[in-house]
Amino acid sequence: xxxxxxxxxxxxxxxxxxxxxxxxxxxxxxxxxxxxxxxxxxxxxxxxxxxxxxxxxxxxxxxxxxxxxxxxxxxxxxxxxxxxxxxxxxxxxxxxxxxxxxxxxxxxxxxxxxxxxxxxxxxxxxxxxxxxxxxxxxxxxxxxxxxxxxxxxxxxxxxxxxxxxxxxxxxxxxxxxxxxxxxxxxxxxxxxxxxxxxxxxxxxxxxxxxxxxxxxxxxxxxxxxxxxxxxxxxxxxxxxxxxxxxxxxxxxxxxxxxxxxxxxxxxxxxxxxxxxxxxxxxxxxxxxxxxxxxxxxxxxxxxxxxxxxxxxxxxxxxxxxxxxxxxxxxxxxxxxxxxxxxxxxxxxxxxxxxxxxxxxxxxxxxxxxxxxxxxxxxxxxxxxxxxxxxxxxxxxxxxxxxxxxxxxxxxxxxxxxxxxxxxxxxxxxxxxxxxxxxx
Amino acid sequence: xxxxxxxxxxxxxxxxxxxxxxxxxxxxxxxxxxxxxxxxxxxxxxxxxxxxxxxxxxxxxxxxxxxxxxxxxxxxxxxxxxxxxxxxxxxxxxxxxxxxxxxxxxxxxxxxxxxxxxxxxxxxxxxxxxxxxxxxxxxxxxxxxxxxxxxxxxxxxxxxxxxxxxxxxx
Numbered sequence: 217x218x219x220x221x222x223x224x225x226x227x228x229x230x231x232x233x234x235x236x237x238x239x240x241x242x243x244x245x246x247x248x249x250x251x252x253x254x255x256x257x258x259x260x261x262x263x264x265x266x267x268x269x270x271x272x273x274x275x276x277x278x279x280x281x282x283x284x285x286x287x288x289x290x291x292x293x294x295x296x297x298x299x300x301x302x303x304x305x306x307x308x309x310x311x312x313x314x315x316x317x318x319x320x321x322x323x324x325x326x327x328x329x330x331x332x333x334x335x336x337x338x339x340x341x342x343x344x345x346x347x348x349x350x351x352x353x354x355x356x357x358x359x360x361x362x363x364x365x366x367x368x369x370x371x372x373x374x375x376x377x378x379x380x381x382x383x384x385x386x387x388x389x390x391x392x393x394x395x396x397x398x399x400x401x402x403x404x405x406x407x408x409x410x411x412x413x414x415x416x417x418x419x420x421x422x423x424x425x426x427x428x429x430x431x432x433x434x435x436x437x438x439x440x441x442x443x444x445x446x447x448x449x450x451x452x453x454x455x456x457x458x459x460x461x462x463x464x465x466x467x468x469x470x471x472x473x474x475x476x477x478x479x480x481x482x483x484x485x486x487x488x489x490x491x492x493x494x495x496x497x498x499x500x501x502x503x504x505x506x507x508x509x510x511x512x513x514x515x516x517x518x519x520x521x522x523x524x525x526x527x528x529x530x531x532x533x534x535x536x537x538x539x540x541x542x543x544x545x546x547x548x549x550x551x552x553x554x555x556x557x558x559x560x561x562x563x564x565x566x567x568x569x570x571x572x573x574x575x576x577x578x579x580x581x582x583x584x585x586x587x588x589x590x591x592x593x594x595x596x597x598x599x600x601x602x603x604x605x606x607x608x609x610x611x612x613x614x615x616x617x618x619x620x621x622x623x624x625x626x627x628x629x630x631x632x633x634x635x636x637x638x639x640x641x642x643x644x645x646x647x648x649x650x651x652x653x654x655x
Numbered sequence: 656x657x658x659x660x661x662x663x664x665x666x667x668x669x670x671x672x673x674x675x676x677x678x679x680x681x682x683x684x685x686x687x688x689x690x691x692x693x694x695x696x697x698x699x700x701x702x703x704x705x706x707x708x709x710x711x712x713x714x715x716x717x718x719x720x721x722x723x724x725x726x727x728x729x730x731x732x733x734x735x736x737x738x739x740x741x742x743x744x745x746x747x748x749x750x751x752x753x754x755x756x757x758x759x760x761x762x763x764x765x766x767x768x769x770x771x772x773x774x775x776x777x778x779x780x781x782x783x784x785x786x787x788x789x790x791x792x793x794x795x796x797x798x799x800x801x802x803x804x805x806x807x808x809x810x811x812x813x814x815x816x817x818x819x820x821x822x823x824x825x
Binding site for chain 1: 706707708709710711715717718719720721722723728731732735738740741742743780781782813814815816817818819820821822
């Protein structure tokens with residue numbers, strides 16, 4: 217498959233200059249409609265994309281319908297217990313076979329001509345079947361099933377029939393961080409009901425960059441930082457930590473907590489009442505995992521970027537943030553909270569409360585992120601200023617969290633996929649050099 | 656001839672009128688950014704202000720919402736909005752709240768359950784957005800007026816994709 221690039225090869229979008237320690241991105245990457253269209257075919261049609269968490273389809277017959285990579289899909293747990301991802305489009309004439317966002321169903325019926333499909337995707341009912349000739353076989357008209365797989369409860373799909381990597385191979389170094397999230401419960405994690413469905417009038421990549429950018433924290437989020445410092449929190453720079461590139465565009469920041477963590481890291485902001493329970497949980501984690509790993513699971517904050525459009529932010533609460541482009545200049549954001557399924561009700565309330573303080577369209581921080589990336593998008597209208605700079609920490613073996621390594625890892629993969637005809641460059645996987653710039 | 660029925664009716668109209676006047680004043684103070692006055696004069700000390708998520712719409716108490724402020728966090732929200740550190744509200748957006756369909760659902764003497772429809776138009780930073788919702792209030796009778804103890808705004812939007820954020824108090 218070859219897609220003609222709309223720009224000459226000597227006019228690159230990403231200028232990654234390891235000699236001069238300079239990393240620049242041409243702002244057309246955020247504004248150009250042709251590039252946005254190419255992203256659909258070169259990135260979203262090729263990568264493994266996050267669909268949802270298995271807890272969202274808890275029982276046989278549970279389903280959710282949502283858009284993934286611009287395509288309407290249904291993630292359904294069949295009566296046989298297997299989670300499948302189908303195209304939400306009738307194989308007959310194309311209507312959505314499921315128009316409820318979530319529910320429980322033994323079968324899906326297309327309202328157009330009443331074709332009926334089992335929750336395993338098989339066509340089981342066609343009205344007036346004698347209208348078709350003898351060659352018509354129901355088996356040929358099941359729901360189109362996408363290749364899907366799960367890792368520690370996170371379900372992904374790929375629309376690329378030639379995707380050479382298994383999901384685990386694709387996730388590369390990111391599996392280490394998904395383990396740290398899923399290890400937080402012995403009985404499994406669950407998505408808390410209530411999705412924050414919001415967006416921004418800005419290019420989707422600005423939200424990806426923003427989500428791994430800790431440099432902006434003290435400047436943009438003064439009001440949140442002030443609030444947290446009033447509760448005894450310590451600013452990120454003084455907390456230490458580091459940024460990492462995890463291969464294939466994935467990246468993470470990892471740092472000691474600014475404040476309490478509802479799982480097993482108590483500070484006075486949670487109140488004395490829950491302290492014994494939280495400390496008992498902390499002790500159980502030490503028994504299960506040993507001191508070092510227990511500390512990493514329960515006492516460390518992390519922000520994980522899974523290329524192209526998933527963020528998992530594990531701090532004062534765990535947020536799963538799925539970011540979907542709507543053309544070059546707009547995006548949809550879906551944010552949900554993930555928590556241990558067996559969480560103590562008081563601690564669940566604390567988790568939700570602290571989630572809302574920071575996160576979501578009405579939190580004390582996220583609205584300013586939305587505002588600032590919309591402001592960037594408006595700033596790009598002045599084309600005289602051609603490049604954005606993302607070179608912080610390029611000179612370091614182990615960049616700080618306030619550096620821009622995860623964003624560079626994102627852009628390097630973006631650039632590879634946008635240039636490469638099959639999109640599956642092996643050189644892209646640098647698991648052996650995680651944490652360092654390519655040298 | 657004045658029947659008992661007519662007296663009841665007149666009392667109900669007077670009460671409804673007082674509730675309306677209260678809600679209109681609340682809308683005016685919020686529109687005029689007189690947020691401390693609103694907080695000090697119109698809310699109880701145990702106020703709870705919530706906006707449920709647009710997918711579950713308050714259908715379950717266990718769900719995560721968009722806003723769920725107790726008095727302390729609401730006060731914090733107000734101080735942040737007023738001191739200029741909320742970048743998306745600096746400069747302050749202009750708002751216009753339309754309150755209608757006011758209905759007293761139950762009158763329990765010392766407090767009332769009130770339903771109203773609300774449309775909040777917000778203009779600022781080159782944008783114009785409208786938030787459309789149904790407001791459920793628990794009003795505590797306070798002399799000739801009231802104070803709000805519970806304030807839930809259930810948005811009718813399926814998503815806030817267009818709005819992006821909810822940086823004002825609805």
